[in-house]
Amino acid sequence: MNILIVEDEELSAERLHKLIMTIDPSIHLLGIFPSVLQTIGYFENESSVKPDLIFLDIHLEDGDGFRIIEHLNLMIPIIFTTAFDEYTLKAFKTNSIDYLLKPVSPLELQASLSKFKKLSEAAENKRTIIEQTFDSEKYKDRFLCTAGSRFFTFKTTEIAYFTIEQRATFLRLFDGRHFAIEYSLDKLCQMIDPGQFFRINRTMLICFAAINNIQIISAGKLKLELNPALSKETYVSPDRITEFKIWLGK
Missing domain, CATH: 2.40.50.1020 (LytTr DNA-binding domain)
Structure with missing residues (x-):
């Protein structure tokens, strides 16, 4: 599984990466980006490997993390990691898996990754409601x-x-x-x-x-x-x- 971390605090990004690797060493980190523009640039580069999951902070060094989702019309699953709880509803209206408050708890992170894997397995078998269409x-x-x-x-x-x-x-x-x-x-x-x-x-x-x-x-x-x-x-x-x-x- 390939992941991307979008986080402007270097120590927070490093800690999150270490926690993820402790939970599942097979996870591959594609990169850590501190800004909206750098993240958009990564996705707009046709040679970039697209992640299976994004860890996204909401407050970045050059603006709101939701701008990334809106600009790219992202449909990639997202786990939000933030110090603020007032964006819960807006986050849930995106393609989010979970909303974790900083400092991220190892147990909550593990639960979020397990949830993502279960949903991914369901999607592969076409049993998840993500793939359902409604007439x-x-x-x-x-x-x-x-x-x-x-x-x-x-x-x-x-x-x-x-x-x-x-x-x-x-x-x-x-x-x-x-x-x-x-x-x-x-x-x-x-x-x-x-x-x-x-x-x-x-x-x-x-x-x-x-x-x-x-x-x-x-x-x-x-x-x-x-x-x-x-x-x-x-x-x-x-x-x-x-x-x-x-x-x-x-």
Whole structure:
């Protein structure tokens, strides 16, 4: 496996490289780059070997590391390494594998590399959702709801999320209104576009556009802020976090 480290602090870059080699000596480092321009230059050189994985710091000596992704339209998996936690949501919306805070923990780094390898193996077997394509025409584009003696029709694009409350399924619109529907979440997952909706836990199926913020509470625990807001805190199930991050960065 070939990797690239984009980091403007020499000691941090060296420490990260040593940790990586301790975990897996077979990993080959293609280079360490301290700036946005040098990294872009490497990728634009046709003779350069393209990495399988990039370790990317966000604050570099000449600007924002996200500029590299945007300029090159990178689809290569990325593990972010940074001292700042306020870029979590933006990072997860890229093709990121993980978001590690400095100083990088050896155990968290090992877990991130293991996650990357598992996803790579899945991709090779065409079982990962990264390689899935979605035909929007085959998914439900509106729902019929009732309230008393009245009927209401809503486009799927108006729906922020679906929830289970007191054994009943509800849809909540972006304008805050909610209505009961006669579908289970399992059935809804088959009916609506998985490129736009994701089941984060046993009781919630959310739209991408409903996510306001993502907060890392601890290793293996993500808290979401949704629009419209819920009265209770919303978390992604630990066993769904990896797929959730892939879905965000698709």
